[in-house]
Amino acid sequence: MNNLRDKLLGDIRSGKVAMTPRAYFVAKIVALLAVSLGIVFVTIFIFNFIFFSLRINGHETLLGFGPRGMQAFVYFFPWYLLVLDVALVGLLQWLLRNFRLGYQIPVLYLVAGLLLGAFAFGFALDRGTPLNDVLHEGREHLPRPIGGFYEGAQRSPTAGSGMCHCVILAIDGSTLTVRDTRDSGGEGGDVSTLRITLPPNDRHATTSGLKVGDVIFIAGDESEGVIEAFGIRREDDSHSFFKPARQ
Amino acid sequence: MHVEQTESDEEIACRVQGGDIDAFGILVDRYEQKLARYGRRFVARDEDIQDIVQDVFVSAYQNIQGFDATLRFSPWIYRIAHNACVNALRKSGRTAFSYDFDALVSHHVYEDPAESERDVKDMRLLLDRGLDKMQAKYREILILHYYEDMQYRDIADILQIPIGTVSIRMKRAKEALRENIKNEL
Incomplete structure (x- = not known):
């Protein structure tokens, strides 16, 4: 005689305890x-x-x-x-x-x-x-x-942020003059020029390989319309490094 | 009667799944004493054990359709019993189940296949003396292995932890047990 078994089977038969389907x-x-x-x-x-x-x-x-x-x-x-x-x-x-x-x-x-x-x-x-x-x-x-x-993916750098996607207008030694389109949110907006100075002998910020008309990405310290760059890369180069440029 | 004794738990569980209510009675007969013994040692008290065991069987019947008959029945029902005992311990506020950092990374599995009957008997003697004072997670793993004769892989399924964690927890449980007994002397 097992009390627990009898109680459980009784509960199951009476429908008190039911199987989940x-x-x-x-x-x-x-x-x-x-x-x-x-x-x-x-x-x-x-x-x-x-x-x-x-x-x-x-x-x-x-x-x-x-x-x-x-x-x-x-x-x-x-x-x-x-x-x-x-x-x-x-x-x-x-x-x-x-x-x-x-x-x-x-x-x-x-x-x-x-x-x-x-x-x-x-x-x-x-x-x-x-x-x-x-x-x-x-x-x-x-x-x-x-x-x-x-x-919200594309956030254009703002003026004064020290970063810029710019087009080179002139190259003079270690100074670049670029077209600044940052506040316009892209091409076709208000355009102003910006001066970029490069530190001597910095492999991350050099004018070698750059020419007028190149689109570049610059990062540096910005003050009164001048960016003292700590890094420059041509947009085509960054594309070729990270992703093939889209035609 | 002969059929009942030779039929495996899994075969009987299949019959229950098919609607054979009496077959469930066979499982109750087979597991009632084992689960009561496990519960009594794990929860470390006698009162309420019958209620806990009854709840385990009620839950087992309610969820039997969720049992995968290609796996072993024993770890499945012990898993239900483990949950019931942990809930009972929590309700009584006698234990704080902390996060198990041993489950974070893998550990070397060492299960002694040559553990003799004498080793097991010696260990049970130690357990009888020092089990009550141990942390619940160590107490449980020793009970499952030395009293319920569970292999590490079954314990891993009951506690739902990696087998390496079972191994390291067993090692720590034995060390804690020896320490407890040493302090007592």
């Missing part, structure tokens, strides 16, 4: 997988967007401008997007712990693997496909929030 568990797994997959896509998209944002604003070029450039890169990096991505990966690893494979892998390895995978796919998506450029061109017609992302 298999469909519930199947739906739960499908929902978990769908949410996990959705998070994977969003995580990859955000990494891809970070790379696009760095590319389109020329911020990644700062990495080639020595310690000052690195400092500026850290300042301009969209940290909030990275924090959002890490939080999503944290949520993803927590969801994956519902699966055997998820809890068999140590937490740090799982998080590192997911971040690395999303980082690599995001990079490949930005540099290997025209997706971002196409979405950016058609940003006004995109649904929210993706449209909002792309509308």
Whole structure:
């Protein structure tokens, strides 16, 4: 005579205790997988967007401008997007712990693997496909929030920021005169000229290889219409280094 | 009766999934004593254990359709029992389950396949003396291995942690147990 068994079987037969249908568990797994997959896509998209944002604003070029450039890169990096991505990966690893494979892998390895995978796919998506450029061109017609992302992606450097996408008008020794279009938000707006001075013997800021008419990206310290540059790169060069120039 | 004894837990669970209510009675018979023993040692008290065991079986029946019959039944039902015991400990406020940093990185797995019956008996004697004073996470892993005869891979499935974490936690649990007993003497 087993009291517990008899009580349990009695409760089951009377309908007091009922079995949850298999469909519930199947739906739960499908929902978990769908949410996990959705998070994977969003995580990859955000990494891809970070790379696009760095590319389109020329911020990644700062990495080639020595310690000052690195400092500026850290300042301009969209940290909030990275924090959002890490939080999503944290949520993803927590969801994956519902699966055997998820809890068999140590937490740090799982998080590192997911971040690395999303980082690599995001990079490949930005540099290997025209997706971002196409979405950016058609940003006004995109649904929210993706449209909002792309509308705010390109932030033109403001006057006084020390950064500029400019066209060389004249080269005189270690001084450049460039067309400053920063406040106009692009070509065709108000145009003024800007003087760029280059420190002697600085491999990051040199006029060698530059000619009148070149489009350049400059970073430096700006004061009263003069930028003392700590880094210059021709736009074509930065494209050839990071991504083939679009025709 | 003969069929009941030779049939595996997984086969019986399949019958329950198919609607055989009496088959669930066989699982209750097979696991009631084991789960009560596990609960009594893990929660470290006698009262409420019958209620906890009953809740475990109710939960097992309710969720039996979620059991994957290609895996072993025993870790599955012990997982339910683990959750019930952890909840009981939390409710009573007698333990604080802190984050397990051992689950962050991988550890070398060392499970002694040649652990003799005598080693196990000696360990059980030590456990009888020092188990109560141990942290719940160490107490549980020792109970599962030395009283419930669970292999490391089964313990990993019950606690849902990597097998390397089981190994390092077992090592730390044994050290803590020896330290407790040494301090007592």
